[in-house]
Amino acid sequence: MSVTMSERAAKHVTNFIAKRGKGIGVRLGVRTSGCSGMAYKLEFADDREDEDLTFESHGVTILVDPKSLPYLDGTELDYVREGLNEGFRFNNPNVKDACGCGESFNV
Amino acid sequence: MALLQLSEPGQSEAPHQHRLAVGIDLGTTNSLVATVRNGMAVCLNDLDGKAMLPSVVRYQADGSVVVGREAALALTRDPRNTIASVKRFMGRGLKDVTHIESTPYDFVDAPGMVKLRTVQGPKSPVEVSAEILKVLKVRGEASLGGELTGAVITVPAYFDDAQRQATKDAASLAGLNVLRLLNEPTAAAIAYGLDNAAEGVYAVYDLGGGTFDISILRLTKGVFEVLATNGDAALGGDDFDHRLFCWSLDRAQIEPPSAVDVRRLLGKAREAKELLSHTEEALLSCQLDSGEAVSLTVSRQVFADITANLVRKTLAPMRKALRDAGLKPDEVKGVVMVGGATRMPHVQRAVAEFFGQEPLTNLDPDKVVALGAAKQANALAGNRSADEDWLLLDVIPLSLGLETMGGLAEKVIPRNATIPVARAQEFTTYKDGQTAMAFHVVQGERELVSDCRSLARFELRGIPPMVAGAARIRVTFQVDADGLLSVSAREMSSGVEASVTVKPSYGLSDDEIATMLRSGIDHAGDDMSARSLREQQVEANRLVEATRQALADDPELLQAEERAGVEALVRTLEALAAGDDLAAIKRGVTALNKGTETFASRRMDKSIRSALTGQNIDQLEV
Numbered sequence: 001m002s003v004t005m006s007e008r009a010a011k012h013v014t015n016f017i018a019k020r021g022k023g024i025g026v027r028l029g030v031r032t033s034g035c036s037g038m039a040y041k042l043e044f045a046d047d048r049e050d051e052d053l054t055f056e057s058h059g060v061t062i063l064v065d066p067k068s069l070p071y072l073d074g075t076e077l078d079y080v081r082e083g084l085n086e087g088f089r090f091n092n093p094n095v096k097d098a099c100g101c102g103e104s105f106n107v
Numbered sequence: 108m109a110l111l112q113l114s115e116p117g118q119s120e121a122p123h124q125h126r127l128a129v130g131i132d133l134g135t136t137n138s139l140v141a142t143v144r145n146g147m148a149v150c151l152n153d154l155d156g157k158a159m160l161p162s163v164v165r166y167q168a169d170g171s172v173v174v175g176r177e178a179a180l181a182l183t184r185d186p187r188n189t190i191a192s193v194k195r196f197m198g199r200g201l202k203d204v205t206h207i208e209s210t211p212y213d214f215v216d217a218p219g220m221v222k223l224r225t226v227q228g229p230k231s232p233v234e235v236s237a238e239i240l241k242v243l244k245v246r247g248e249a250s251l252g253g254e255l256t257g258a259v260i261t262v263p264a265y266f267d268d269a270q271r272q273a274t275k276d277a278a279s280l281a282g283l284n285v286l287r288l289l290n291e292p293t294a295a296a297i298a299y300g301l302d303n304a305a306e307g308v309y310a311v312y313d314l315g316g317g318t319f320d321i322s323i324l325r326l327t328k329g330v331f332e333v334l335a336t337n338g339d340a341a342l343g344g345d346d347f348d349h350r351l352f353c354w355s356l357d358r359a360q361i362e363p364p365s366a367v368d369v370r371r372l373l374g375k376a377r378e379a380k381e382l383l384s385h386t387e388e389a390l391l392s393c394q395l396d397s398g399e400a401v402s403l404t405v406s407r408q409v410f411a412d413i414t415a416n417l418v419r420k421t422l423a424p425m426r427k428a429l430r431d432a433g434l435k436p437d438e439v440k441g442v443v444m445v446g447g448a449t450r451m452p453h454v455q456r457a458v459a460e461f462f463g464q465e466p467l468t469n470l471d472p473d474k475v476v477a478l479g480a481a482k483q484a485n486a487l488a489g490n491r492s493a494d495e496d497w498l499l500l501d502v503i504p505l506s507l508g509l510e511t512m513g514g515l516a517e518k519v520i521p522r523n524a525t526i527p528v529a530r531a532q533e534f535t536t537y538k539d540g541q542t543a544m545a546f547h548v549v550q551g552e553r554e555l556v557s558d559c560r561s562l563a564r565f566e567l568r569g570i571p572p573m574v575a576g577a578a579r580i581r582v583t584f585q586v587d588a589d590g591l592l593s594v595s596a597r598e599m600s601s602g603v604e605a606s607v608t609v610k611p612s613y614g615l616s617d618d619e620i621a622t623m624l625r626s627g628i629d630h631a632g633d634d635m636s637a638r639s640l641r642e643q644q645v646e647a648n649r650l651v652e653a654t655r656q657a658l659a660d661d662p663e664l665l666q667a668e669e670r671a672g673v674e675a676l677v678r679t680l681e682a683l684a685a686g687d688d689l690a691a692i693k694r695g696v697t698a699l700n701k702g703t704e705t706f707a708s709r710r711m712d713k714s715i716r717s718a719l720t721g722q723n724i725d726q727l728e729v
Contacts, residue, residue, distance in 0.1 A: 012145075013113070016113055016145045016146070016147070019147055020146055020147065026113065027116065040111060041114075042111050042112070042113055042114060043113060043114045043115065043116050043117070044113055044114070044115060044116055044146065045116060046116055047116075080110060082110065082252070083154075083249055084151070084152075084153075084154065084246065084249040084250040085110055085249060085250055085251065085252040086110065086250075087110025087111050087112050087144075087252075088110060088111045088112065088113070089110055089111070090111070
């Protein structure tokens, strides 16, 4: 089981953490909410919880809580640019369908 | 698909909950838009990677409008239709405009606020500013991938109510929801104070393109308090360009040139000024239409000498602001520099000498205001994180008061009162049996009403007749968080009341604003296409419903094949309305309208017949 991020995403995360001045990595997770059932969580991480699973990807620590992991297994976090807009995208093989905007999904 | 941003721990929003908010620095020379992304304020760039949008709007003969660098390129070619530094004219009458002789514009003196005659007709500064805001709005929405919840727009601390209201009107004309107007120096303090978490008393020295502001702020435990503001609403980097321009005319011994030449030479003066911030010498050379050529070498020292009086002009407001705050220069812990003009070495030197310390320049002076506005917008939109629980106290820049007998101004709210604020004062009648009272609301520091700015007039009627001095009339001044004023007067014994909201004295009526809003929609481009799609869908659905109803009401008016034809058109339009092809829906609407013409005229005949039935010709009034 693993969760990874692209080199580009890692570069941005490293940069954001440096500018923010603190943080041990990023926390990825899922929550039940949104129009298609689940929603992603993408946050700076300041602390590691005991039950957290950790992954390293291009020098960035990724923390995932055990309940979220089954829904995220195999996911690669990417950073993309679409015209003027830019941001993170979850490339998640578990997703069956997502709502139009992709903020919320179903497995 | 929406792209995600990093949130603070525990702050992940539910899907579709993140409110997109931007901060906009609507500047005299350049404008910027910024937002908070991944927990940090950043300026949003255009497709060329540039954050600064030159505040230049060009009205073209074909009815189109160009904003920014492309418009700036036409400054020399088409000076009358290419409006730069329009912020100077916001809420201003013709008599308030300085250096009118060296602007290339064709002014129309409208009541209260000037208009500029262009190839597309007279344009008010509000409309011109709205064009700039529209471009920033489109950029914001494209960058953030959604519709904006709102924007914080910055204004110079010294802007009076008319100028603030003009700014708000420009924003609504551009389709922006204004969360708050924020004083520029306060925005800079937010950018510096929060990013660097430095406490103490700070001075913000903001020398922008067209305005100078000095603000004294106290930052304690994340709370900003504006202790005093002062400035000069008509002093900025443009004046340095202008000074260099006049110097070059004098040196080259040439006559005041044509509008095109003025623009060209001013542009060269600006380039030379900017170069002198990095080099000791710059060449000012320009080929004029008049056939004459200007070629002058200007040294940093000469430039400093000829503009020394402009730099000195910034010192008096600095002294006044410090005196208002009850502070001495050495009690100021740091000086924040804002505005591109603060890059000039002799400006930095003068500020350093005045305060006895080097000013802070670690944030880009061109971007710092927009970044602070973005933080404020993010907080006001409800995206603030737990450790950013700050509060902002702002002050009114000019005293507000009433005219009393003898043309004197009685101050009700003194300047530098923190806002929002409400103050009441009692007045009385001066004649026996007086039943009405006129109020004249003024803004300014001067004692004589004629020296203050007139904001509004209103009357209180229905005061019960009594002897002079017996009536008690309570006048309440209220200033909201945007710095906008409402005034009410109430006679205490009878309870009669009158009030006025200081809508600007510059003479734009609500109707005019509504008309401008409508024409704004007509001219809007991509940002409005979603809106027109929805409008067209609504129109299509309305037509589908109406036609179905008509078919049900008057089935006998159509032959079977005619009916089938209409029904087919209805079904087609219904299917199209569910999609998002604007042009196709429009075609469908037109087709259905055309396809039902015969039906409609038969229905019209029928209803006229039924209206006429049973009446004879005498009863009809033609």
